[in-house]
Amino acid sequence: MVVAIPDTMRAMQLAAPAPVAEAPLRLVELPVPQAGLGEVLLKVRACGVCRTDLHILEGELPPHRSPVVPGHQIVGEVAALGLGAELVAPGGEAGAAPLALGDVVGVPWLHHTDETCRFCRSGLENLCEHAAFTGWDVDGGFAEYAVAPAGWVYRLPAGMDDLAAAPLLCAGIIGYRCLRLIGVVGDDAGLPSAAGPAPAPAGEVAPAAGRPAVELAAPRRLAIYGFGSAASLCTQVAIWRGWEVYGIARDEEHRSLARELGAVWAGEAADDPGVLYDAAIVFAPAGELAVDALRHLDKGGIVALGGIYSSPIPAIEYPWIYGERVVRSVANSTRRDARELLRDAALVPVVSRVQEYPLEQANEALLDLKEDRVRGSAVLRVS
Ligand SMILES: [Zn+2]
Ligand SMILES: [Zn+2]
Numbered sequence: 001m002v003v004a005i006p007d008t009m010r011a012m013q014l015a016a017p018a019p020v021a022e023a024p025l026r027l028v029e030l031p032v033p034q035a036g037l038g039e040v041l042l043k044v045r046a047c048g049v050c051r052t053d054l055h056i057l058e059g060e061l062p063p064h065r066s067p068v069v070p071g072h073q074i075v076g077e078v079a080a081l082g083l084g085a086e087l088v089a090p091g092g093e094a095g096a097a098p099l100a101l102g103d104v105v106g107v108p109w110l111h112h113t114d115e116t117c118r119f120c121r122s123g124l125e126n127l128c129e130h131a132a133f134t135g136w137d138v139d140g141g142f143a144e145y146a147v148a149p150a151g152w153v154y155r156l157p158a159g160m161d162d163l164a165a166a167p168l169l170c171a172g173i174i175g176y177r178c179l180r181l182i183g184v185v186g187d188d189a190g191l192p193s194a195a196g197p198a199p200a201p202a203g204e205v206a207p208a209a210g211r212p213a214v215e216l217a218a219p220r221r222l223a224i225y226g227f228g229s230a231a232s233l234c235t236q237v238a239i240w241r242g243w244e245v246y247g248i249a250r251d252e253e254h255r256s257l258a259r260e261l262g263a264v265w266a267g268e269a270a271d272d273p274g275v276l277y278d279a280a281i282v283f284a285p286a287g288e289l290a291v292d293a294l295r296h297l298d299k300g301g302i303v304a305l306g307g308i309y310s311s312p313i314p315a316i317e318y319p320w321i322y323g324e325r326v327v328r329s330v331a332n333s334t335r336r337d338a339r340e341l342l343r344d345a346a347l348v349p350v351v352s353r354v355q356e357y358p359l360e361q362a363n364e365a366l367l368d369l370k371e372d373r374v375r376g377s378a379v380l381r382v383s
């Protein structure tokens with residue numbers, strides 16, 4: 001079925017960074033973009049709202065393009081195929097069927113890379129020297145239409161609700177990359193817990209590709225600092241993988257969410273969990289939490305910093321990091337992260353808790369996010 005594409009669309013556009021309380025996003029009428037070579041035009045159904053959008057609005061991330069339409073967790077329906085897009089495997093997955101009109105796909109933060117630099121050639125495209133980011137370098141999904149390269153969008157698991165899928169596309173994927181870098185998922189990680197799902201029947205998505213080789217000796221302990229969208233999604237994957245999760249948040253609403261999702265303990269940073277962690281992920285943009293995580297970390301443990309922005313990290317006493325403890329940041333994600341997160345999200349299955357807003361209330365959604373009033377993930381319903 002061919003649906004007519006209008007000439008113009010509604011979009012929430014940022015002209016200049018300003019405090020979110022001043023509502024810097026303005027509802028504007030823009031021309032519908034055209035799908036270029038190898039690109040697809042998407043009719044946006046939903047777009048997740050992320051702390052990175054907040055950093056773009058408020059200028060902690062300097063403008064890359066101005067004005068810009070933010071939004072980088074796009075669920076959209078293919079409305080038009082640019083020249084050659086019908087030849088491209090979506091998500092960079094060898095052998096994947098090319099896209100057709102009407103397919104529902106997701107667009108994440110990493111819009112595309114040069115595919116040629118030394119990082120891209122070694123499978124670290126998340127570190128590309130010439131990466132372009134959705135809603136920062138190119139217009140994103142706080143609009144009725146958006147374009148993206150066919151090789152950098154991802155088919156969503158069959159039957160997944162638009163609003164539930166949106167938070168997976170940044171919060172979920174970045175959380176998944178954090179889990180990979182601390183050894184919860186990936187080739188060297190432990191087996192999924194006994195409570196995990198049975199292997200998929202033949203012909204369905206098989207977990208074999210991600211099925212790890214090593215069995216855990218005992219439940220391992222993962223601390224997650226900042227219990228927002230990414231934490232709520234990756235907690236479910238970590239528990240599925242047999243880890244115990246400890247949730248650290250400054251307000252009770254988020255601590256109760258951690259417990260509801262299966263955390264064995266939830267507290268504030270000042271509370272004593274009574275154990276040492278094998279790994280920690282810090283999603284909250286507060287540098288002192290990296291040090292707090294380190295001080296509760298067992299020997300050989302890893303602290304992953306999952307934010308694109310953080311306040312400075314205070315001085316670290318050498319004994320806190322001695323014992324082969326590691327602190328590392330997590331930057332963006334690879335196409336493999338996106339594919340495997342979407343695969344595992346369907347297997348677990350990961351449940352998104354969504355707070356829904358209409359497109360024109362993007363400022364309100366971001367203010368709620370800033371003021372810790374979002375329980376789970378904020379998502380704009382666009383069409
Ligand atoms: Zn590159
Ligand atoms: Zn994001």
